[in-house]
Amino acid sequence: MFITNYIKDVFGALKSLAVGLKRTGYYFTHHKEIITEQYPDNRDTLVMADRFKGEVVMPHNENNEHKCTGCTACELACPNATIKVITKFDITPEGKKKKAIDKLVYHLELCTMCNLCVVACPSDAIVMAQTFEHSVYDRSELTKVLNKPDSKIMEGIE
Ligand code: SF4
Numbered sequence: 001m002f003i004t005n006y007i008k009d010v011f012g013a014l015k016s017l018a019v020g021l022k023r024t025g026y027y028f029t030h031h032k033e034i035i036t037e038q039y040p041d042n043r044d045t046l047v048m049a050d051r052f053k054g055e056v057v058m059p060h061n062e063n064n065e066h067k068c069t070g071c072t073a074c075e076l077a078c079p080n081a082t083i084k085v086i087t088k089f090d091i092t093p094e095g096k097k098k099k100a101i102d103k104l105v106y107h108l109e110l111c112t113m114c115n116l117c118v119v120a121c122p123s124d125a126i127v128m129a130q131t132f133e134h135s136v137y138d139r140s141e142l143t144k145v146l147n148k149p150d151s152k153i154m155e156g157i158e
Pocket residue numbers: 056077078079080081082083110111112113114115116117118
């Protein structure tokens with residue numbers, strides 16, 4: 001009985017090895033189908049998959065303007081408190097008080113890249129960037145303010 005099982009195991013292992021080698025042999029002859037990236041050797045030519053999500057960012061235009069109204073929908077949508085929206089009141093040219101964003105604080109170290117905040121944003125003020133290599137020695141560097149210093153909201157965004 002023991003010998004039978006032993007022989008079965010040996011043949012099972014050989015079969016499994018043959019399956020693996022067959023796959024290896026296939027890719028030797030089908031180079032264009034290989035999707036594994038030789039990182040970091042290919043840093044200059046690295047192609048990221050469309051669906052890859054690296055971090056939440058807030059795009060600004062050339063006038064240092066963004067689309068964030070400070071509505072806090074992203075903060076409410078985030079399942080793990082990665083985003084904190086701090087608001088302030090601006091004074092409009094008519095002298096009225098208007099709620100605006102002071103800081104949008106983002107804790108990259110907590111983010112699961114679930115994209116829920118991006119989907120929840122009614123003004124498309126935040127997007128997922130394809131950045132990576134986020135390792136740092138000091139975790140406080142992973143806490144970011146997404147709106148740039150002295151930036152303001154774009155004209156026409158309410
Ligand atoms: S991607 Fe998900 S976890 Fe990250 S900030 Fe947005 S909602 Fe939160």
